[in-house]
Amino acid sequence: xxxxxxxxxxxxxxxxxxxxxxxxxxxxxxxxxxxxxxxxxxxxxxxxxxxxxxxxxxxxxxxxxxxxxxxxxxxxxxxxxxxxxxxxxxxxxxxxxxxxxxxxxxxxxxxxxxxxxxxxxxxxxxxxxxxxxxxxxxxxxxxxxxxxxxxxxxxxxxxxxxxxxxxxxxxxxxxxxxxxxxxxxxxxxxxxxxxxxxxxxxxxxxxxxxxxxxxxxxxxxxxxxxxxxxxxxxxxxxxxxxxxxxxxxxxxxxxxxxxxxxxxxxxxxxxxxxxxxxxxxxxxxxxxxxxxxxxxxxxxxxxxxxxxxxxxxxxxxxxxxxxxxxxxx
Amino acid sequence: xxxxxxxxxxxxxxxxxxxxxxxxxxxxxxxxxxxxxxxxxxxxxxxxxxxxxxxxxxxxxxxxxxxxxxxxxxxxxxxxxxxxxxxxxxxxxxxxxxxxxxxxxxxxxxxxxxxxxxxxxxxxxxxxxxxxxxxxxxxxxxxxxxxxxxxxxxxxxxxxxxxxxxxxxxxxxxxxxxxxxxxxxxxxxxxxxxxxxxxxxxxxxxxxxxxxxxxxxxxxxxxxxxxxxxxxxxxxxxxxxxxxxxxxxxxxxxxxxxxxxxxxxxxxxxxxxxxxxxxxxxxxxxxxxxxxxxxxxxxxxxxxxxxxxxxxxxxxxxxxxxxxxxxxxxxxxxxxxxxxxxxxxxxxxxxxxxxxxxxxxxxxxxx
Numbered sequence: 001x002x003x004x005x006x007x008x009x010x011x012x013x014x015x016x017x018x019x020x021x022x023x024x025x026x027x028x029x030x031x032x033x034x035x036x037x038x039x040x041x042x043x044x045x046x047x048x049x050x051x052x053x054x055x056x057x058x059x060x061x062x063x064x065x066x067x068x069x070x071x072x073x074x075x076x077x078x079x080x081x082x083x084x085x086x087x088x089x090x091x092x093x094x095x096x097x098x099x100x101x102x103x104x105x106x107x108x109x110x111x112x113x114x115x116x117x118x119x120x121x122x123x124x125x126x127x128x129x130x131x132x133x134x135x136x137x138x139x140x141x142x143x144x145x146x147x148x149x150x151x152x153x154x155x156x157x158x159x160x161x162x163x164x165x166x167x168x169x170x171x172x173x174x175x176x177x178x179x180x181x182x183x184x185x186x187x188x189x190x191x192x193x194x195x196x197x198x199x200x201x202x203x204x205x206x207x208x209x210x211x212x213x214x215x216x217x218x219x220x221x222x223x224x225x226x227x228x229x230x231x232x233x234x235x236x237x238x239x240x241x242x243x244x245x246x247x248x249x250x251x252x253x254x255x256x257x258x259x260x261x262x263x264x265x266x267x268x269x270x271x272x273x274x275x276x277x278x279x280x281x282x283x284x285x286x287x288x289x290x291x292x293x294x295x296x297x298x299x300x301x302x303x304x305x306x307x308x309x310x311x312x313x314x315x316x317x318x319x320x321x322x323x324x325x326x327x328x329x
Numbered sequence: 330x331x332x333x334x335x336x337x338x339x340x341x342x343x344x345x346x347x348x349x350x351x352x353x354x355x356x357x358x359x360x361x362x363x364x365x366x367x368x369x370x371x372x373x374x375x376x377x378x379x380x381x382x383x384x385x386x387x388x389x390x391x392x393x394x395x396x397x398x399x400x401x402x403x404x405x406x407x408x409x410x411x412x413x414x415x416x417x418x419x420x421x422x423x424x425x426x427x428x429x430x431x432x433x434x435x436x437x438x439x440x441x442x443x444x445x446x447x448x449x450x451x452x453x454x455x456x457x458x459x460x461x462x463x464x465x466x467x468x469x470x471x472x473x474x475x476x477x478x479x480x481x482x483x484x485x486x487x488x489x490x491x492x493x494x495x496x497x498x499x500x501x502x503x504x505x506x507x508x509x510x511x512x513x514x515x516x517x518x519x520x521x522x523x524x525x526x527x528x529x530x531x532x533x534x535x536x537x538x539x540x541x542x543x544x545x546x547x548x549x550x551x552x553x554x555x556x557x558x559x560x561x562x563x564x565x566x567x568x569x570x571x572x573x574x575x576x577x578x579x580x581x582x583x584x585x586x587x588x589x590x591x592x593x594x595x596x597x598x599x600x601x602x603x604x605x606x607x608x609x610x611x612x613x614x615x616x617x618x619x620x621x622x623x624x625x626x627x628x629x630x631x632x633x634x635x636x637x638x639x640x641x642x643x644x645x646x647x648x649x650x651x652x653x654x655x656x657x658x659x660x661x662x663x664x665x666x667x668x669x670x671x672x673x674x675x676x677x678x679x680x681x682x683x684x685x686x687x688x689x690x691x692x693x694x695x696x
Contacts, residue, residue, distance in 0.1 A: 179609065214608070215618040256620045259632050286622035287633055290664040327634040 006085045006098075011049050013079040019052065019060045019069055025092065025120065026099045027066035030112040030165050037071045046072065049081045053088075053095065063095045064102050093124040104137070112165040114138045115153040122151065149175055157182075160189055168193055173202040180210070184220045191224065194233070196240040201248060208251035215255075258327040262287060265323035273317060276310040278303075287324050335383065335419055336436065336477065339363040342388035350440040350483070351387050357477050358385070369433070380427075381434040382419050385477070390415075390439035395449050398467065400677060403625030404660040407593075408681030411467040412449075412496075414480060415439050418470035420501060421534040423611035424562055427468065429603045436469075438478055446487050453491050460685045460694065461491075466499025466520075475504045485513035492516075495688045497557060501536040503545035509552050516692050518590055519549045520557030523580075525572030528564050532616055539576050540583075547583040555691055556588060561595035561659055563639050565619045565631065570642055577646045586651030590691045591684060594643050595659035598630040626660070633665070640669035655687045 023029055050065025062069055063085055072080050085095065100117060103109070109117065117138065121130045131142045140146055153164065153174065163169040169189055177185045188209060192202050213220055223229070232238065232246045253260040263283075270281050278297045284290075294311075298304040311317065339361050345351045346365070355363060369386070394413050400406025415438040417427055453461055465471045465480070475481065488496050497518040498508070508519060521542045524532075529539050537545075546556050558580070566572065580586075597616060599607070601623070607614060621629040630636065640658060647654055657680060658666055666673035674680040688694065 179605070211617070215615070256622075256632070258620055258634065259622065262632075262634075288622060288624060288662075290662070324632070324634045327632070 006051060006083055006088050006090075009083050009085075011081045012084050014052065014060060014082050016069075016073050016078055016080050019062065019073075019080060019082075021070075021073075023066050023116070024061035026061060026063045026095045028099060028103060028109065028113050028116045028120070029066050030110065030116060031162060032067045032070070034067065034071045034074060037067055038074055041068070041071055041075065046081060049083050051085050051098075052082045054084065054086045064099050096120055096124070100137075109138060110165045110167075111150070111171050112153060112161045114140065115150040118147060118150045119154040122147075149178065152178055157186060159186060163189055163193055170199040170202060173199065173206060176203060176206045176210075180220075187220055187224075194240070195244040195247060197244050201244055204248055205251065208248070208255045211255050212251065258324070259286060262324040262327060265326070269316075269320055269323060273314055273320070275314070276307045279307055279311065281320075287322070292320075336361055336385045337383040338385070340366045340384060340386045340435070342369070342386060343367050344389045345387045345440050348389065348440040348444065350438075350443050350478075353479060354385075354387060354438065354440070354477055357479065361385075369435070379434060380417060380421075382417065382421065382436060384435040385474070386435040386437045387440045388437060389441040394439070394442055394445050395452065395463070400660065401626040404662055405658070405666065405674060405680050406660060406677045407657065407684055408462070408677055409467075409497075410461050410463045412442075412463050412465045412484075413439065413467075414442060414465045414469060414471075414478075415474075416468040418473045420470060420473060420536045422501075422536065423532040423534070423607055423614040424564075424597055424599065424616050426599065426603065428606045428610065429600055436474060438474065443483050446483070450487065450491065453494050457493050459493065460688060461494040462497065462684060462688060463494055464497040464499055466497070466522075470500050470502060471498035472500035472504040472508075472519075473502050475507050479507060481507050481511050481513075485511050485517065488516055489513055492694065495692065499559065501533060501542060503537050503541055505545050505549055508554065509548065514553045514555075516688075516694075517554060518557050519546070519554045520559060520590075521546050522559045522561060523576055524560065524562075524564070525566070525569065525576055527566060527568075527572050528616075532564070532611075532614060540579055543579050543583045550585055550588050555590050556584065557590045557592065559593045559595070559659075560643060561593055562597035563594060563643065564597050564616055565635055565639065566615070569639070573643060574646050577650055581650050586654060589651070589654050591655035591657060591687055592647060593657050593659050594640050595661075596631050596636045596639055598624065598628045598660070600628055604629070636661070636665055637669045640665065644670050655684070657684065 046068065048065070048068070050068050051063040052060050053063055054060050065082075069080060090098070118130060118134070121134055125134075127144070127147060131144065131147055135142045135147065140150070149171070153161070153171075156164075160169070160174070164171065164174060169192060173192070177188060180188070188206060192205060195201075195205075197205055209220060209223065212218075213223055216223075224233075228250055229247065232243055232250065235243070238246065266283055266287075273281070275281065280295050282293045282295070284293075296304065296307050296311075298307060336358060339355065339358060341351060341355075341363060343366070366386075368388070390413065392413070396411050396413065398406060398409040398411055400408075415436070416430065416433060417436050419436060465484075471480075484496060488494060495516040495518060497520055499520050499522060501522045505519065508517075523529075523539060523542065526539050529536060536542075546558075550556055560573070560576075563569075563573070604617060607617060620632045620635060622632050624630040631639070640661075644656055647656055656670065657674075658670065663673045663675055674683050
């Protein structure tokens, strides 16, 4: 029996309880959103019956239509119409490919689903074949390290997978966490989710945390149990973005104390200058460049002249010095 | 006595058999299991992070053998020319930049270099007004494999005919016997990468101690070689001032400063990508602990006041040893030069001129 013949095979009814609730060995949907599908089935019925295979031990695995089965179970249908591919003669790999291609043409996979697909393929195919043939199909670079990253993703807890699938944690952040012990990894991801960090903030958060813990020989819970962090996290007057900014700022001050002191000192010195409206003074990133920058915005020449005149009379301007000089030992 | 490098297997890559350098190396390493192999497929990504420092791969190199050091416009570069003899070395320094080139493991030796020397010579001759400061220590330790590869037998006679080039061999090893037994001395600089004893012991795995390096330098000096030193990377660690002072004390014990052509200083810097490699390959290392910022060249480097303090201190203790050591900074800005050394070559051309003049003075060349 080939794929076309399966699609034409008679429809059988299976007790919904007999069909596995998990995706099984062939399906690649991770916690799909079922709302639109349920509405569609309610309105138009099941247009395309799922394909299943019955395993020797009595288990029924879904080959195609996993989301439809979840939707039908949600609608509490006792009997589910399916096509039975048990005697199709197709190998497990062919059944897996059937599912992949059916999904591939109709939707995009999230990263956890890509991880599920790769984990299934390495079971049947050489790593080399998976890297060369299937990773490009999933829009992933053909690299061993990327394959390892996704195989590792497949082994994570549901909390982590869910965060990745929903796009709350970036793959880059996950990669940065890969070398941590599982417990610490989960803890950091939980904190990142609580703080609703942007992807850039996540990377900063991870790097600063690992740097500090490595340098100071403390573990991650020990660091975040410090009163300064607990105070921010439990401060009800701060919203998540404010907490995120405060936490990141505090981590940076621990990791880069001299730079942080210099930046604060510079901010203080500039604020004490009494600059006229529409002017600001900034430093190069990390003070790496030798120059500072004065920006003056103005509506016309007269306003520019006025602002320059005010600048010219600022007594403290001449005293503005490199704030980092104090950090030379 | 010269020890054979710790090579456990040799891979002769397709096309390498034709070169006499291959035969010479195989002869010197007689008895080590050898296999003939095809070209290595580059690894992608971080892979296993295994640099395989026990395999010597002999291969023909298809790229340019003589290339300018890949400096950047943002920092002042010394204008060094790299003679590409191979990549990787048997030492395992935690900070080594070569760890980032994990897609090309094994100790790679380019056996066709000898056949390209005429081309390189033509290039030097066509630019006879220019002084070429050539070095082999950028992608490999210049001397770590010398007992096996014997580059001195090839380079030294070549260099003896080239009046507008000096060759610098940079090393952390004591593999100088081959050099000492050669009759050539002119326009050859043997230089050592130095650090504090603490850093050398903890972060430069497989490298001889600082004293042993300087004893080898002393032997070279005694035998008429010009020597140089490179405090690169300078690493901020607890008690670094005293620690580096002790290294300068050993220099003072063993080396005649009048025979030193130059001493470079460079604070630790690394590509951001290297951080994860260092953490994985050297979990006990503390070199990443201090304050790094992203420099203009995309590399991480110490926050400016730290660099200034380290350079100023090193400059001070080196000048207390001798006042004409040709101290220069590697890949630093005009501002850092001014603030730490009190002068600046202003740009890369200025630094090249300064180092050319040092070479010309030491070797009696007219540039």
